[in-house]
Amino acid sequence: MSRCKALITGITGQDGSYLLELLLTKGYEVHGVVRRVALEDPEHRMSRILPHLDEVQLHSASLESYPSLHHVVARVQPDECYHLAAQSYVGYSFDDEFSTFNTNINGTHYLLAALKHVAPHCRFYFAGTSEMFGMAEVAPQSETTRFHPRSSYGISKVCGFDLTRNYREAYGMHASSGILFNHESPRRGYEFVTRKITSGIARILAGAATELRLGNLEAKRDWGHAREYVEAMWRMLQQPEADDYVIATGESHSVREFVELAFDQVGLDWNAYVRESSELYRPAEVSFLLGDASKARARLGWQPGTTFEQLVREMVEADCQALGVAAPEASSAAVA
Numbered sequence: 001m002s003r004c005k006a007l008i009t010g011i012t013g014q015d016g017s018y019l020l021e022l023l024l025t026k027g028y029e030v031h032g033v034v035r036r037v038a039l040e041d042p043e044h045r046m047s048r049i050l051p052h053l054d055e056v057q058l059h060s061a062s063l064e065s066y067p068s069l070h071h072v073v074a075r076v077q078p079d080e081c082y083h084l085a086a087q088s089y090v091g092y093s094f095d096d097e098f099s100t101f102n103t104n105i106n107g108t109h110y111l112l113a114a115l116k117h118v119a120p121h122c123r124f125y126f127a128g129t130s131e132m133f134g135m136a137e138v139a140p141q142s143e144t145t146r147f148h149p150r151s152s153y154g155i156s157k158v159c160g161f162d163l164t165r166n167y168r169e170a171y172g173m174h175a176s177s178g179i180l181f182n183h184e185s186p187r188r189g190y191e192f193v194t195r196k197i198t199s200g201i202a203r204i205l206a207g208a209a210t211e212l213r214l215g216n217l218e219a220k221r222d223w224g225h226a227r228e229y230v231e232a233m234w235r236m237l238q239q240p241e242a243d244d245y246v247i248a249t250g251e252s253h254s255v256r257e258f259v260e261l262a263f264d265q266v267g268l269d270w271n272a273y274v275r276e277s278s279e280l281y282r283p284a285e286v287s288f289l290l291g292d293a294s295k296a297r298a299r300l301g302w303q304p305g306t307t308f309e310q311l312v313r314e315m316v317e318a319d320c321q322a323l324g325v326a327a328p329e330a331s332s333a334a335v336a
Contacts, residue, residue, distance in 0.1 A: 003029040007078035007122075009063070009111065010085030011056070014187040015127070017048035019082060019230040024055055026234075031076045033069070033085065036060045048187050063107030070114040077118075080237050082125045083111055087153065097152035104156035105163075112167045112175070123174040123237040126164040129157050130181040130222065130248070130289045140222075140292035143179065143244050150284040161244070168242050176236045181222040181248035181291040183229040184311060186318030193255060194223070194315065197262050202319035204273055205266060205326075211273050215280030217256040220288045224249045225306040225314075235300040248291020249304045258312060265316045 006023050010016045011032030023030050037045065042053065049056065059076070061068035063085055073081075085107065087100045108126065115122050131154035133141045149155045161177050168175040188195040193214065203209035224247075232247045263270035296302045306314075320326070 003027055004079045005029045005031065005076060006080045006082065007031045007033065007073070007076050008082045008084060009033040009107075010083075010127075011058075012046050012049055013084060014048070014185055014189065014226050015084050015183075015230055015233075016082075017187060018185070018227045019084070019233060020049055020052055020056060022230055022234060024052065029057075030055070031057045031059060031072075031078065033061045033072055034058050035062060063103050063110065066110040066113065069107075069110050070118065073111075073114040073122075074118040078122050080123045080125070081111070081115060081119075082127075082233060082237075083108060084127045086127065086157075100152045101156050104153070105159045108160040108163050112163060112173075116167065116171055116173060120171070120173065123242070124164065124167075124176070125233050125237055126160055126175065126177040127233075128161050128177045128179040128244070129154070130179065130291060131286065132158045132161060132179065133289060134286050136289065139288065140248075140250065140290040141246065142292040143246055143295055150286050151282065154286075165244070174237070174242045176239075176242040177244045178229075178233055178236060179244065179246045179291075180229055180232075181224065181246070181289060183224045183226040183247075184315065185226040186315050187226065188315070194258060195319075197255075197259055198312075198315040198319045200273075201262055201266055201268070201316060202323045202325055204268070205320060206323045208323075211275050213275045213277045213280065214255065214259070215277065215282070216285055216287075217259065217274075217276055218254055218287070219285065220252045220254045220290070222248045222250070222252050222289055222291045223258070223308060223311060224304045225311050228304055228306060232296060232300060232302045235296075235302055239299070243299075245296045245300065246291050246293050247296055247302070248293045249308075250291060250293060251308060252288065252290040253308055257308075261309060261312045262316050265313055266320070 059072045061072045087103045132147045134148045134150035164175045167173045184194045200212040
């Protein structure tokens with residue numbers, strides 16, 4: 001019996017690297033779509049998947065090019081396709097909404113169209129986001145909550161979600177969307193607030209920085225661990241029927257709580273280092289997001305296993321270790 005073949009866009013990112021590892025443990029033949037510059041500079045651009053480069057087949061293509069995606073899909077003939085690649089940093093989407101729309105909307109459309117034409121049997125996963133809810137009318141947010149995105153990123157993801165649903169309904173494709181709430185890990189990009197905090201703490205301990213500038217400390221998010229969220233992606237594509245699922249922990253914490261816990265983990269007073277800057281606020285803020293993953297629990301058998309405190313601790317420890325600094329004793333207020 002032949003191995004199941006999976007194609008992952010965004011394989012070099014946080015989610016892509018965890019998904020690659022998961023699929024390898026399940027015996028998959030894994031293929032990844034990368035930009036040509038990544039192949040030319042693997043040490044830097046493929047750092048998250050370096051340990052597995054001999055176990056994955058990489059293909060050069062661009063989300064902005066339908067012919068290149070068509071060529072890869074036709075060549076691989078995947079059984080499952082996980083579309084994780086996107087311009088995913090919300091802050092940047094305000095600076096360059098045109099490239100955000102082009103990459104996120106056209107890239108999703110091109111990939112779906114390629115699959116429809118040359119691999120219609122393939123099961124498709126679209127990486128949705130809680131940013132699609134934006135200024136949500138109700139809390140917690142579920143699959144039936146109305147979308148009200150507050151950024152170009154959120155808008156582009158709503159379009160991708162609708163494209164995925166349309167290909168499912170119009171062409172009978174097994175196309176599912178995961179509406180994933182914030183999910184973090186030591187592999188998170190440095191531009192995201194959680195990694196900015198934990199790497200900033202490591203830099204302060206190493207003497208490379210004296211302060212940490214952040215935006216809205218009162219914004220609240222539902223934070224989980226990326227390693228567990230990719231398990232939910234895989235489970236979606238194992239279902240007999242395609243559908244859409246919210247993936248979340250059901251707990252919401254403020255950026256301030258994350259900061260306090262992270263600094264407390266290394267025994268530092270965050271007030272002495274953190275500076276709140278209005279320049280780092282979004283033009284349109286999303287103040288509160290909280291997910292209801294009861295559908296995923298019931299149908300997929302999925303549930304989160306990492307607490308907020310464990311996530312923060314893991315990220316702080318990883319960034320300190322990366323810089324070779326030893327954290328001072330955490331204060332008694334730190335959560336074990």
